[in-house]
Amino acid sequence: MIKIYHTERIEVLKHFKPNDIELVLTEPCFSYRHPMLQTKEAFVEHFNKARGMGFDPYIQVNGYIEEQELVDLRVWLKDLIQLNPKGFYFNDFAVQRYLKQKDYRGELIYAPETILTNALDIELILTQVDRVYLSKELTLEEMMDLCKLFPNKIEAFGLGYPLMSFSRRPLVRSYLAEIEYEADVLNRLDMTIKEAKRTQHFPILEEKEGTSIFIDAIHYPKEELHLLSDALCYGVHLDDLLIEEDSFVNLNQALFDEAKSLELIRLDHSNHKLGQAYYYRKTNMSKEEGQ
Amino acid sequence: MAFIELLAPAGDLARAKVALDFGADAVYIGGKRFSLRYRASNFEVFDIAEAVEYAHARNKRIFVTVNMIPHQGDLPGLKEYLLELESIGVDAVIVASLGIAKLAKHVAPKMEVHLSTQLSITNSESMRFYKELGVDRVVLARELNLNTIEAIIQEDVLPVEVFIHGGMCVNYSGRCTLSNEMTLRDANRGGCAQSCRWSYDLHIDGIKVNPSDVPFSMGSKDLMALGSIEEMMKIGVSSLKIEGRMKSAYYIGVIVRAYRQWIDAIQNGKASDLLYTSIINELKQAESRPTFDGFLKSMPDQNGHLYHPKEEGVVQNFVGNVLEQKDDRILVEMRNLVSVGQGLECFSYHQDPQAFSITAMWDEEGLVLEVANKPMSKVWIQCNVDARPGDFLRKKNV
Numbered sequence: 268m269i270k271i272y273h274t275e276r277i278e279v280l281k282h283f284k285p286n287d288i289e290l291v292l293t294e295p296c297f298s299y300r301h302p303m304l305q306t307k308e309a310f311v312e313h314f315n316k317a318r319g320m321g322f323d324p325y326i327q328v329n330g331y332i333e334e335q336e337l338v339d340l341r342v343w344l345k346d347l348i349q350l351n352p353k354g355f356y357f358n359d360f361a362v363q364r365y366l367k368q369k370d371y372r373g374e375l376i377y378a379p380e381t382i383l384t385n386a387l388d389i390e391l392i393l394t395q396v397d398r399v400y401l402s403k404e405l406t407l408e409e410m411m412d413l414c415k416l417f418p419n420k421i422e423a424f425g426l427g428y429p430l431m432s433f434s435r436r437p438l439v440r441s442y443l444a445e446i447e448y449e450a451d452v453l454n455r456l457d458m459t460i461k462e463a464k465r466t467q468h469f470p471i472l473e474e475k476e477g478t479s480i481f482i483d484a485i486h487y488p489k490e491e492l493h494l495l496s497d498a499l500c501y502g503v504h505l506d507d508l509l510i511e512e513d514s515f516v517n518l519n520q521a522l523f524d525e526a527k528s529l530e531l532i533r534l535d536h537s538n539h540k541l542g543q544a545y546y547y548r549k550t551n552m553s554k555e556e557g558q
Numbered sequence: 559m560a561f562i563e564l565l566a567p568a569g570d571l572a573r574a575k576v577a578l579d580f581g582a583d584a585v586y587i588g589g590k591r592f593s594l595r596y597r598a599s600n601f602e603v604f605d606i607a608e609a610v611e612y613a614h615a616r617n618k619r620i621f622v623t624v625n626m627i628p629h630q631g632d633l634p635g636l637k638e639y640l641l642e643l644e645s646i647g648v649d650a651v652i653v654a655s656l657g658i659a660k661l662a663k664h665v666a667p668k669m670e671v672h673l674s675t676q677l678s679i680t681n682s683e684s685m686r687f688y689k690e691l692g693v694d695r696v697v698l699a700r701e702l703n704l705n706t707i708e709a710i711i712q713e714d715v716l717p718v719e720v721f722i723h724g725g726m727c728v729n730y731s732g733r734c735t736l737s738n739e740m741t742l743r744d745a746n747r748g749g750c751a752q753s754c755r756w757s758y759d760l761h762i763d764g765i766k767v768n769p770s771d772v773p774f775s776m777g778s779k780d781l782m783a784l785g786s787i788e789e790m791m792k793i794g795v796s797s798l799k800i801e802g803r804m805k806s807a808y809y810i811g812v813i814v815r816a817y818r819q820w821i822d823a824i825q826n827g828k829a830s831d832l833l834y835t836s837i838i839n840e841l842k843q844a845e846s847r848p849t850f851d852g853f854l855k856s857m858p859d860q861n862g863h864l865y866h867p868k869e870e871g872v873v874q875n876f877v878g879n880v881l882e883q884k885d886d887r888i889l890v891e892m893r894n895l896v897s898v899g900q901g902l903e904c905f906s907y908h909q910d911p912q913a914f915s916i917t918a919m920w921d922e923e924g925l926v927l928e929v930a931n932k933p934m935s936k937v938w939i940q941c942n943v944d945a946r947p948g949d950f951l952r953k954k955n956v
Contacts, residue, residue, distance in 0.1 A: 331730060333702065334681045334709040361683035380733045381746060382677070385630045387657025391691075404735055404744070409629055432734040432754075434776070435701040436858050442760065442774050445860040448767055460758040460774055462740065468761065482739055550744040551629070553597060554751075 268495065269502030270523070271422065273327070275303040277316045279507065282516045285321035289502065291356060292317065293327040296343055297336065299433065299476040300329070300508060302454035307343070314350055327356040329378065330476060331435075341365050356400065363395060376400060376422065380430055384409075386416050398422055398501055403429045407491055407546035411498040418499035425488065425503025426522055427510070428470055428481040429544050438478040439471065456509055459483075470509050484542030485510065489522055489529040491546060514539060559825050562790070563797040565621070565719065566814045569804055570600035574609040574620070576807045579948070580907045581818030584619040585609065586652060588803060591639055592624040592632070594676075594748045595803050607646040619649040623803075624662070625674040627654050627732060627746035640666040654732060654746075656691060663692035670694040672719065676732030676746070680706070682713035689716050697799065700726060701853050704786060708793040717796035722783040723813055723841075724801025726852060728754045728776040754778070755864070777864040782849035784837060787817070788824050808876045808905075808950050812844035815907060843952065845873055877902060877951040881936065887920075888941045890951055895931040901954040904945040912943035913954050 270288045274280070280290070293301045294310050304310050317324050326347055332340055344365050347355075354374030357363055363375055377383070377392050378400035389399055400422045401410055414421045439452045452458060452473050459468035460480065467483040488495070488503075495503065505522075507515040518536060521527045533541060566582035568574035577585045588595045589606060601609075610620045622643050626632065636658065643651060644666035651669055653659045654676035662671050672695040673679060673688055679696045688696060697719040698707060711718055727734060734745055736753035743749030757773035759766050768774050781801070783790075790798065798821070800813055816837045823829040841849075850862045877896055882889040896902070898919060904912045918940040919927040930937045945951070 331678055331680045331699065331701070332684075334706045334713075337681055337683055359681070359684055360687040361681050364683050364687060381735055382627050382654070382732055384746075385628050385633060385655070385657065387628075387633060387661065388655050389657075391657050391660050395687075404738055404746075405629065409631075412630060431739055432729040432736050434729045435853070436728060436862070438728070438776055439760065441858070441860040441863055442865065443767075445863070445865050446767075446769060446772055450762055450767070452762065455762070457763045459761045461761065462753070463757045463759070463773065465740065471760075480736070545738070548742060550738045550742050550749070551632075551747050552742040552744075552749060554743065554749075556742075 268492070268500055270425070271325075271502045271504045272519075273427070273504060273506040273508070275301060275313070276507065276512060277313055277320075279512050279516065280317060280320050280322065285323070288322075288505075289353070290317055290322045290324040291327050291504070292324045293329065294343070294347065297328050297330040297332055297340055297362075299474055300430070300472070300479055302456060302472060302474060302508075305454075307346075311346075311350065314352075323353045325354045325356060325374070325376075326350070326352045327378070328362045329356065329358045332359045332361050337361060345369060354397070360395075374398070378422075380433065386413060389413060389417055389421070393417065393420055400504070403486070404545050404550060406549060407488075407494065407543075410500070410546075411494060414495060414498035414500040419501045421500055422502045422504060423495055423500055424486055424544065425492065425505050426519060427486060427504070427506030427508060428484075429486050431469065431480045431482055433477055433479050435477045437473060439473045472509070481509065482542070482544065484540040485518070486544045487518065487522065487529075487532075487541035488543055488546060489532065489541075491543065492522065510539075559791055560794070562795060562821060563719075564814065564817055564821060565797050565799045566810060567724075567800060567803040567805065568609075568810065569595070569598065571605045571609055573805075573807045573810050575612055576948075577810050577814050578613055578616060578618050580811045580814040582618070582800075582814050584621060584649070584797070585613065586621040586623055586799075586803070588623040588625075589639070589643075592626055592628065592636060592658075594623065594625050594746075594750075596626070596748050598804060603642055603646065606643070606648065610647045610649075614647065620647075621650040621652055621672065622648050623652045623674075624658055625652050625654040625676060626748055627676065628658070629747070632747065637661065637665050640669075644669050650694070652697070656688075659688075659693055660691050672697060674732070675699060675721065678730045678732060682710050682715045685710070685713075685715040695719055695796065697721075699730065700781070701730065703856070704789055704793070704854050707790070707795065711794045719797035719799050720790060720795050721781060721801055721852075722787065722790070722798045722817065723781055724805075725847075726778040726781050726801075728778045752777075772865050775863065775865055778858070779850045779862055779864055780845070780847045781852040782841060783851055783854055784817070784820060784834070784841065785851060786854045787820055788829065791821070791824060806876070807879070808952070809844045809846075811905065811907070811950060812840060816840045843873060843875060875953040877953060878937075880904070880945050880947055880949040880951065883941075883946055886940060886942060887938045888945045890937050890939055892930050892935050892937055893933055894953075895929065896953070897929045898927075902939075902951050903954040904941070904943050904949050905952055906946065906949035908946070909944060912945070914941060914943045916940065
């Protein structure tokens with residue numbers, strides 16, 4: 268099973284061998300969740316550095332492209348193709364269509380949030396792309412069943428803070444304006460929200476493209492990865508967003524180290540909450556059944 | 559000016575009829591399966607069939623939401639359901655799954671397929687892909703402004719439907735799982751707990767920054783796009799959609815009638831500032847939350863949010879439904895307290911609102927009442943205006 272690593276921190280790559288992982292870099296012009304990289308130039312430099320270190324990166328374009336942005340998108344994709352990435356991850360089919368129109372021959376992976384949940388959709392979408400990235404909101408059993416139905420065509424979330432929601436609105440800036448609190452909150456990685464009756468602190472990231480909110484526990488399927496592998500899942504995504512460099516490197520190594528137990532890892536990383544997203548949580552509860 | 563469809567929601571057959579009677583060109587409803595509101599649905603297939611019959615007799619249309627984002631275990635029976643909907647004459651299904659869209663076109667080709675706002679469609683190029691799948695219409699993302707909507711329409715790929723009134727998701731629709739995490743109720747399978755409207759503390763660098771009396775919230779004000787309807791008609795929007803399958807019959811009646819009046823006035827060259835103000839006041843009669851114009855004119859700022867929950871006033875002026883009319887009395891199913899002397903207004907689709915005052919009331923046994931204060935009780939009210947079964951009563955100018 269392939270390890271697919273997302274990062275904006277090029278220096279972290281020194282901890283990885285190019286043959287061990289695939290690398291995904293999120294471009295900053297038509298995407299969100301890129302708090303460190305803001306310009307085309309910085310992205311290209313980042314990409315080339317990774318290439319210089321022996322990696323063959325994929326590029327992620329995960330935004331919701333608005334009509335007036337299509338012209339710029341088309342031009343930017345042409346530039347990105349010139350970088351000769353191994354493939355593209357995308358959310359909006361406009362990206363896929365433009366890449367096809369430009370006769371792009373690399374890999375295409377459909378990677379929307381939340382909406383890829385069943386075989387009917389996957390079968391249809393696989394007629395258009397090479398692979399798909401499953402919704403994080405599925406149970407482990409549901410994921411394994413789908414992986415078995417489409418061997419080596421499905422990717423899944425493997426490590427990182429799972430995204431809960433994405434709003435086009437500047438939720439934090441709007442609120443701070445309401446309470447007349449001055450703070451520069453754009454691209455900050457140290458903000459959380461806590462619901463009044465709950466204890467969890469959910470990370471919240473505000474960018475110019477919108478506001479992302481994440482589950483409070485790092486998804487860490489230490490004891491389940493082999494099951495996904497046995498089900499012929501193509502690869503798992505490892506995302507270091509919101510995790511300090513050292514912690515991420517250690518958590519990642521431990522995730523694939525058979526000698527390290529989850530119990531021991533929890534002890535070593537007691538400052539991090541480790542969870543299993545929806546692997547064992549069914550979410551089709553009624554109002555009476557739910558929490 | 560070309561025809562523009564006014565599309566209204568309905569949570570049951572009675573409300574579907576209200577929406578059609580009050581001026582909707584089409585109504586969207588959800589059945590007991592595969593719909594985001596399936597848990598609350600009152601539509602058995604035979605109810606949908608009756609709604610279709612009622613609509614078609616008036617040259618109007620019925621759309622059925624099949625808009626959950628299904629997990630594999632939710633899919634059994636889908637094909638049969640689509641066939642059933644087609645067989646009873648449903649005009650279109652609204653879907654959020656591309657697989658369901660393709661299946662619907664294949665097994666039930668007489669029905670149109672409309673793509674839900676759950677897919678967050680924001681450009682014409684992705685619409686070309688959806689068109690190749692056989693999709694007939696798209697419901698655009700609510701995050702678009704009027705210029706973007708116009709630019710999409712100019713590409714002439716597919717007819718577009720735009721939300722004009724009602725509750726707003728604060729996140730891209732279909733991409734929000736706050737409810738899944740916090741309550742195990744899947745927002746994409748009909749379980750949304752509206753966690754965005756709850757109160758939160760905001761911490762920056764570990765420090766709580768919100769005052770305790772104004773908690774952080776993501777709750778959005780409701781959309782109210784009356785001021786953009788004329789422009790939407792000019793740029794070629796095909797359908798104007800009202801949100802609210804969970805809303806009351808009275809709400810549906812008020813909102814539909816108001817937009818119907820305004821659309822007709824624009825089409826007939828009779829739109830005026832006076833009428834606009836009067837319709838705005840009418841819309842306020844049914845508001846459950848403060849409203850704003852969404853993304854249509856600019857990016858929402860703090861004025862598009864609800865940070866002070868106590869300000870969410872539900873207008874309590876709805877009195878009840880007229881069930882029966884006999885001589886100078888009407889039998890009313892009561893919703894809110896009224897007393898003799900109270901000014902009322904009879905609100906209906908067949909005439910302008912008619913005002914009168916309560917001069918006498920009786921319970922069903924004929925006992926005289928000074929106050930009617932039992933919700934759902936049936937009360938006879940003396941009435942000197944043309945009030946008919948199906949009309950609504952509300953307090954006047956409260």
